[in-house]
Amino acid sequence: MKNADLQKRKESAIARGQGNMAPLYVDRALNAEIWDVEGKRHIDFGAGIAVVNTGHNHPKVKAAVQAQLERFTHTCVMVSPYESAVALAEKLNAAAPGNTPKKSIFVTTGAEAVENCVKIARAYTGRPGIIAFNGGFHGRTNMTMGLTGKVNPYKIGFGPFPSDIYHVPFPNEYLGITEEQALADLQMRFTCDIEPSRVAAIIIEPVQGEGGFYPASASFLQALRKLCDDHGILLILDEIQAGFARTGTMFCHEQAGIEADLMTAAKGIAGGFPLAAVVGKADIMDAPIPGGLGGTYGGSPVGCAAGLAVFEAIEEEKLCDRAKQIGAHFAEHLTALQAEYPQIIGDVRHAGAMIAVEFVQDGDVNKPYPELAKKLSAKAGENGLILLSCGIRGNVIRFLPALTIETTLIDEGMEIFKRCFKELV
Numbered sequence: 001m002k003n004a005d006l007q008k009r010k011e012s013a014i015a016r017g018q019g020n021m022a023p024l025y026v027d028r029a030l031n032a033e034i035w036d037v038e039g040k041r042h043i044d045f046g047a048g049i050a051v052v053n054t055g056h057n058h059p060k061v062k063a064a065v066q067a068q069l070e071r072f073t074h075t076c077v078m079v080s081p082y083e084s085a086v087a088l089a090e091k092l093n094a095a096a097p098g099n100t101p102k103k104s105i106f107v108t109t110g111a112e113a114v115e116n117c118v119k120i121a122r123a124y125t126g127r128p129g130i131i132a133f134n135g136g137f138h139g140r141t142n143m144t145m146g147l148t149g150k151v152n153p154y155k156i157g158f159g160p161f162p163s164d165i166y167h168v169p170f171p172n173e174y175l176g177i178t179e180e181q182a183l184a185d186l187q188m189r190f191t192c193d194i195e196p197s198r199v200a201a202i203i204i205e206p207v208q209g210e211g212g213f214y215p216a217s218a219s220f221l222q223a224l225r226k227l228c229d230d231h232g233i234l235l236i237l238d239e240i241q242a243g244f245a246r247t248g249t250m251f252c253h254e255q256a257g258i259e260a261d262l263m264t265a266a267k268g269i270a271g272g273f274p275l276a277a278v279v280g281k282a283d284i285m286d287a288p289i290p291g292g293l294g295g296t297y298g299g300s301p302v303g304c305a306a307g308l309a310v311f312e313a314i315e316e317e318k319l320c321d322r323a324k325q326i327g328a329h330f331a332e333h334l335t336a337l338q339a340e341y342p343q344i345i346g347d348v349r350h351a352g353a354m355i356a357v358e359f360v361q362d363g364d365v366n367k368p369y370p371e372l373a374k375k376l377s378a379k380a381g382e383n384g385l386i387l388l389s390c391g392i393r394g395n396v397i398r399f400l401p402a403l404t405i406e407t408t409l410i411d412e413g414m415e416i417f418k419r420c421f422k423e424l425v
Helices: 003-013 059-069 083-095 110-125 142-147 179-192 218-231 252-256 301-316 319-340 370-382 407-424
Strands: 026-030 033-036 041-044 102-107 129-133 165-168 199-204 234-238 262-265 276-281 345-351 354-361 364-368 388-390 396-399
Touching (some): 041 407, 083 102, 083 301, 102 110, 165 179, 179 218, 301 319, 319 354, 354 370, 370 388, 370 407
Parallel strands (some): 129 165, 199 234
Antiparallel strands (some): 033 041, 102 276, 345 354, 354 396
16 A cells, blocks of 8 residues: 555545645554554654644553443433543643632534633623634634634635634734733724623633744733733633643643633643543633533543543653653754754744744745745655644744653654755755
8 A cells, every 4th residue: 555545545535625744644653653554654743733742552541442442432421421521520620720610521622622612701701702813723613713813724715704703913022023012902902893891701822833833921921811800801721732731731821820711622632532621710611501512522431531541641751841851852953953054943942842943034034934844844754754834924843742752763853854954955
């Protein structure tokens, strides 16, 4: 079986909108390595877009899922629930930052989690408006596309989008957008577009994912928390990509010392099994009436079993600390390369193991170099390294390795990266 043959079949059978980065068809995977159908080995610096934080086929996750499969695979948590869903909700409630009592609900995807945050916020406040940030990514459903602050490729041809959604600049030191400017623009929205008393919630990623791995500072998140408190607005932290030890704490906004009213969780929650959640302050979470929240597959027993195993792995293997070590190690490689190529590598940044390198031309932040990011992703794939690009300007390579990756494998992968980079430039 050949990758190229499968790609032809895929293009005939699956709509082009659900594209794939490279014609790499997986046969098996283990921790941070993937073998394709032709037997070629690939080092995985993407982790399924921050999903397998505990690595491919983690023994704890695998054992928990196999044990669950022997018992039952589905009853619907809204019909005949099970202890694993309750236990995982308890774990999430305890892990969410802040001392206010929490409750959770389970859904299947990150986009569903975001949509349910909007529903809960509107039910609790009785207000319609939602404020999101330029460059943010919150999903591909109609509501979450409306919240997403990046047009290409997520919003092209899909409008109109829901009303009462407003976007403001995300503070970005590298791109010259200060926190003061972002907060002033937010105040201007209150003056020109929607009064604060009609705003249900503000939603923000603590580190923008698709937008380019730009972090929100602790001071900015604290300012948002105060602004929301002043106006009775709920603060939603979208932790879908940044959560589950990825940035060095279980959830990223813990590092800012704030407490979200509502928080989304997905991706790394269940080691590769489809599961997502909303975690929030108990009185807010209880605003919708019984039956107002849910879904047939939400809180899958297989996913919940996997999720409990992920919690165990993170705690026992100290993966929060490991994320910090991984980020620092990648940064050593990348800053050394930046010193060699300062006109091309404009910025290196990381929040734990959310690591990014941004390409520019002539050392000019205003001259992004998306062509290099695209070519480098493709060339790395041909040489046995899985890389993901991102960024509102398409000029960022993001590194999202499993938090269980061996240091020797990081070094091997980075040698491939540097070789491919130097050949292209």
